[in-house]
Amino acid sequence: xxxxxxxxxxxxxKDIVKVxxxxxxxxxxxxxxxxxYTEPFVxxxxxxxxxxxxFVTAMATLITLLTNSMAAFALSKYKFRGRDFTxxxxxxxxxxxxxxxxxxLYSVVSAVGLLDSLWGVILPTVATPTGVFxxxxxxxxxxxxLLDAARMDNASEWQIxxxxxxxxxxxxxxxxxxxxxxxxxxxxxxxxxxxxxxELYTLQVGLxxxxxxxxxxxxxxxAMTVVTMIPVVLVFVFLQRYITSGIAxxxxx
Amino acid sequence: xGRITLTNIDRAYGKVKILHDISLDVGDGEMLVLVxxxxxxxxTLLRLIAGLDRPTGGKIxxxxxxxxxxxxxxxxxxxxxxxxxLYPHMSVRQNLAFGLENIRMPKAEIDQRxxxxxxxxxxxxxxxxxxGQLSGGQKQRVAIGRAVVRNPTAFLLDEPLSNLDAxxxxxxxxxxAALHKRLATTMVYVTHDQVEAMTLADRIVVMRAGKIxxxxxxxxxxxxxxxxxxxxxxxxxxxxxxxxxxxxxxxxQVDVDGPGGLSATVAVDGSALKPGDDATLGxxxxxxxxxxxxxxxxxxxxxxxxxxxxxxxxxxxIAGDNRLVAVLKHQGVETRGAPLSLxxxxxxxxxxxxxxxRVASR
Ligand SMILES: Nc1ncnc2c1ncn2[C@@H]1O[C@H](COP(=O)(O)OP(=O)(O)O)[C@@H](O)[C@H]1O
Ligand SMILES: [Mg+2]
Numbered sequence: 001x002x003x004x005x006x007x008x009x010x011x012x013x014k015d016i017v018k019v020x021x022x023x024x025x026x027x028x029x030x031x032x033x034x035x036x037y038t039e040p041f042v043x044x045x046x047x048x049x050x051x052x053x054x055f056v057t058a059m060a061t062l063i064t065l066l067t068n069s070m071a072a073f074a075l076s077k078y079k080f081r082g083r084d085f086t087x088x089x090x091x092x093x094x095x096x097x098x099x100x101x102x103x104x105l106y107s108v109v110s111a112v113g114l115l116d117s118l119w120g121v122i123l124p125t126v127a128t129p130t131g132v133f134x135x136x137x138x139x140x141x142x143x144x145x146l147l148d149a150a151r152m153d154n155a156s157e158w159q160i161x162x163x164x165x166x167x168x169x170x171x172x173x174x175x176x177x178x179x180x181x182x183x184x185x186x187x188x189x190x191x192x193x194x195x196x197x198x199e200l201y202t203l204q205v206g207l208x209x210x211x212x213x214x215x216x217x218x219x220x221x222x223a224m225t226v227v228t229m230i231p232v233v234l235v236f237v238f239l240q241r242y243i244t245s246g247i248a249x250x251x252x253x
Numbered sequence: 254x255g256r257i258t259l260t261n262i263d264r265a266y267g268k269v270k271i272l273h274d275i276s277l278d279v280g281d282g283e284m285l286v287l288v289x290x291x292x293x294x295x296x297t298l299l300r301l302i303a304g305l306d307r308p309t310g311g312k313i314x315x316x317x318x319x320x321x322x323x324x325x326x327x328x329x330x331x332x333x334x335x336x337x338x339l340y341p342h343m344s345v346r347q348n349l350a351f352g353l354e355n356i357r358m359p360k361a362e363i364d365q366r367x368x369x370x371x372x373x374x375x376x377x378x379x380x381x382x383x384x385g386q387l388s389g390g391q392k393q394r395v396a397i398g399r400a401v402v403r404n405p406t407a408f409l410l411d412e413p414l415s416n417l418d419a420x421x422x423x424x425x426x427x428x429x430a431a432l433h434k435r436l437a438t439t440m441v442y443v444t445h446d447q448v449e450a451m452t453l454a455d456r457i458v459v460m461r462a463g464k465i466x467x468x469x470x471x472x473x474x475x476x477x478x479x480x481x482x483x484x485x486x487x488x489x490x491x492x493x494x495x496x497x498x499x500x501x502x503x504x505x506q507v508d509v510d511g512p513g514g515l516s517a518t519v520a521v522d523g524s525a526l527k528p529g530d531d532a533t534l535g536x537x538x539x540x541x542x543x544x545x546x547x548x549x550x551x552x553x554x555x556x557x558x559x560x561x562x563x564x565x566x567x568x569x570x571i572a573g574d575n576r577l578v579a580v581l582k583h584q585g586v587e588t589r590g591a592p593l594s595l596x597x598x599x600x601x602x603x604x605x606x607x608x609x610x611r612v613a614s615r
Contacts, residue, residue, distance in 0.1 A: 148305050149338035153352030153399075154326040163351075167342045 036223040044220070046227075048199060049206035053185060053228075056121050056202055061180040063126040065173055071127075072135035072169075073161050077147060087136065094129045098189065106193060120194045121202070125184065131176045138172035139165060178239050182232055203228045254316045255407040255439030256281045257302060262311035264297055264463075271297050272463045275311070279407070279441060280455075284433050286442045288450040288486070289460035295443040296335075298460075299409050302441060304328045315406060326355075331400035332409040335416065337392045339384040345395050346380040349402050366402045373432075374398045390421045397432070407439035414449065426452060447487050451475070459483050481533060481609040490538045490566065490578045492603070497534045502526035507604060507612065509534060513551045513571035517599045521612045532612070535603035538566070541579035544594035551595050553577055558587040569593055 040046050075087050098105075105124055114120030142165060150160045166173070188204040195201055201209075207224050210217040257279040264272040271294045279285045287295045300306040302313060304325035313321045320328050331352075339348050346367060353363045371377040374394045384392055393413065400408055413429070414422045430453055433440055444450055450457050451471045459466040459474065459482070467479040471487075478484035484492045497509040500516075502523030510516050511534055519534075526532070544550035553569035556576075567579045567587055579595055587593060604612040 143336060143338065145334045145336050145338040146340065148300075148303075148325075149332070149334060149340075149399075150351070151305060151325045152303060152330070152332045153403075154355035155351070156355075159355065164340060170342075 033219065033223075036219045037227070040220055040224055044209075044224075045199070045201075045206070046203075046224070049201050049203045052118060052200060053202040053204070056118055056187075056191070057181055057184040059118075060122045060125055060184045061177055063122065064128060064131055064180045065177060067126055068128060068131035068176065069135050069166060069169060069173065070161065071132045072139050073165055075132070076136045076139040077142075077144070077165070087133075090129045090132050092129075102189070102193065109194060115194060116197050116200065117194075118200060121187070121191045125187070125190065128180070128183075130179070134176055135169060135172050138169050142168050174239070178235055181235055185228075185232055254281050255279075255405075256316050257407060257439065257441070258312075258314040258317075259302070260312040260314070262298070262301060262308045262313070264294070264301060264306070265309045270463060272301075272308075275463075275465060277458065277465070277468070279439055282437045282439055284430075284440045284442060284453055284455045285458060286444060286450040286454035286456070287458045287460060288444055288447055289466075290486075291445055293460045294463040295445070295460060296411055299332075299411050299441060299443050303330055303332050303409050305332075329406045330409055331403045331405035331407075333396050333400050333411065333413045335412040337384070337396040337416075339392060339395055339399070341384050344381050344383055345376060345387070348384065348395060349380075349399050352399065352403050363402075366404070370398045370401045373435075374401070389417055390425065393417060393425060397429075401432075401436070405438065407441065410440060410442045412444055413442075414444070415446075429453065448489060451487070457487075459486060461486075477611065477613075478535075478603065479611050481535075481605050484535050484603060484605070484611075488537055490580065492535045492537050493541075493577050493579075494605075495534045495536075495571070495575055495577070497532050499523070499526050499528055499530040499532055501528050502530075507532075509604070511571075512573075512575045513553065515551050515571070515597070516549070517597065517602060519599055519602045519604045519612075521604050521614045523604075523612060526606065526612065531607045533605040533609070535605060536597050536601060538578045538580040540598060540601035541577070541581070542596045542598065543581055543583075544596045546594070547596075549596065551597060553593045553595050555587045555589055555591050555593050557589065560584055567593070569595070 071090070075083060075090075109115055109120045109124060114123065146164060146168075147160055150164050155163065186204065187202070188208075191202045191205050192208065195205060198209075203224075207221055207228070210221045210224075257277075259275055259277040262272055262275040263270065275298060277285075287298060289295055297306065301308050304320065304323060304327075308321065311321075312319060315328060315330075339345075340351065343351065349367045349370065350363050353366065358366075367380070368377075371380055374397060376391065376394050376398055379387060379391060384395065387395065393416075396413070410429075414425055417425060426449060433453075442449075442453060454471050456468060457471055457474055458468050461482050467474060467483045474483060474487045478487060478492075481494065485494065495511050495515065497511040497515070497517075500508040500510050502508070504522055504524045506518050506520050507523035507526060508516075508518050509532060515534075517534070551571055553571050555567055555569050557568040559566040559568075562584070563582070565581045565584060565587065567581055569577045569579065571577055577595070606612055
């Protein structure tokens with residue numbers, strides 16, 4: 001049997017507060033909240049994160065261009081056994097997403113002591129199959145006679161790479177540079193995994209601190225997202241011509 | 254010095270043999286022309302000499318020093334490529350300087366060599382242009398200039414004129430000959446054009462399918478081709494080749510019978526021939542004359558007559574299907590299908606045995 005709970009009987013209030021309806025004030029306001037942009041610069045360590053992001057992006061792009069072009073040079077201009085297989089293997093890694101290798105990659109980076117350092121963010125990202133493929137396809141179009149001419153001109157193989165092949169591959173390098181800047185700038189998951197000290201955060205990871213467990217500070221996140229997009233937008237605005245002509249030139253669509 | 258000696262050079266790509274047992278001696282200061290049809294291995298041989306490729310067998314010496322395993326850079330040779338292979342991202346001046354900078358030559362000497370070469374080749378006005386802004390003929394000069402500034406022991410040239418138009422080719426050919434005279438440096442020159450070979454060469458090497466067919470001075474090759482291939486390759490229009498049968502042969506002369514009532518006595522050493530043997534008779538178009546009605550004429554039918562002014566090129570057939578080209582020294586009135594009596598002077602005839610080898614005169 002279930003009994004009915006006793007309901008308390010409401011008593012009449014002792015005092016009555018009267019509010020004039022005409023004096024009411026709006027809780028929300030609409031206007032330009034520029035403080036959403038200025039606040040983070042003061043309280044949030046925006047400048048430090050920006051510096052980290054710029055360092056990671058610039059270094060990773062430079063090393064990407066260097067290593068990928070060297071691989072592409074070897075794979076396009078030297079004949080050796082297993083060359084095509086190697087190329088296939090490199091392109092094949094495109095099918096393996098980061099989330100699959102995240103854990104082993106973490107172990108490797110941790111084993112070589114790069115955890116919690118910006119180089120730990122940079123180095124694992126520099127060998128990109130897309131970059132090797134793009135540069136190799138472009139370098140295949142550089143005539144071999146040019147390299148032979150340089151060999152007759154006493155150039156070492158390094159000089160051939162540095163003074164002949166690299167300058168001639170400039171359009172493809174520009175395309176890869178743009179891709180690389182965009183990729184590295186927008187990276188979130190890998191830096192989040194590697195970096196735990198706050199002063200090493202890149203912008204994308206730093207922004208994440210506004211998303212707390214209980215409260216998401218949307219106004220700061222959205223404002224700073226706009227700010228972090230600026231460099232990428234600038235890259236596209238100014239290098240658009242190179243991207244289209246370069247991509248067409250590399251035969252990649 | 255620039256003496257190049259090749260001994261029993263072989264080159265194979267996998268199982269395919271491209272060059273067979275090539276032995277050759279290029280004298281100091283000589284202009285040696287390698288000639289042969291496309292794909293016969295001329296470029297391959299030149300790349301072996303240059304050191305851009307290694308032979309699978311044999312030995313290469315420069316001035317008596319074995320360089321078979323020496324890298325291209327250290328052989329002291331310069332090469333002019335068919336596509337010119339100028340560095341497109343460098344100015345003409347940088348193109349010329351590149352090879353010299355690589356051997357750490359002092360700047361002043363580089364400048365002086367470039368000045369000298371650009372004066373000689375008349376490329377001074379566009380030293381600061383990029384190759385893309387030059388015409389074909391100008392690129393050609395720069396490519397030669399890049400070789401000249403190196404001051405090499407020998408020049409290797411791979412079809413350097415083949416990308417020029419006909420007129421420019423002839424004038425550049427003459428300039429190359431003058432350059433060779435002036436520098437007196439060994440040149441190995443590759444071409445598939447026998448006219449270039451005839452006009453430029455001190456000696457010609459005729460190649461076919463990776464083998465040397467004959468080596469000799471241009472006129473020796475023209476006057477005494479060693480076999481049917483050389484006979485057909487050297488000289489334009491090509492030598493006429495007619496199938497004949499040996500009637501009688503002795504150590505001093507051979508009597509042959511051919512199509513269209515052709516009957517001739519050739520003064521060669523026929524001691525290896527027997528009556529009834531098949532042979533080939535060769536006669537150059539320019540040696541054929543119009544018959545004045547006398548004996549020994551060959552009856553032909555005109556299929557085409559090209560009046561060039563000073564001479565007329567007559568294409569004719571003998572006895573149905575044996576083609577003959579004659580260059581007659583007059584302004585022709587021959588018409589298609591008309592009969593024509595031609596004289597083939599026996600002293601101008603070449604005789605080849607059934608294996609295609611020349612039957613030598615005594
Ligand atoms: N790298 C190579 N691999 C396989 N075959 C080759 C190579 N280079 C040249 N050849 C073959 O060698 C032959 C001779 O080539 P080449 O020397 O370029 O002839 P050419 O007399 O026209 O200069 C050709 O049949 C060509 O197909
Ligand atoms: Mg060739």
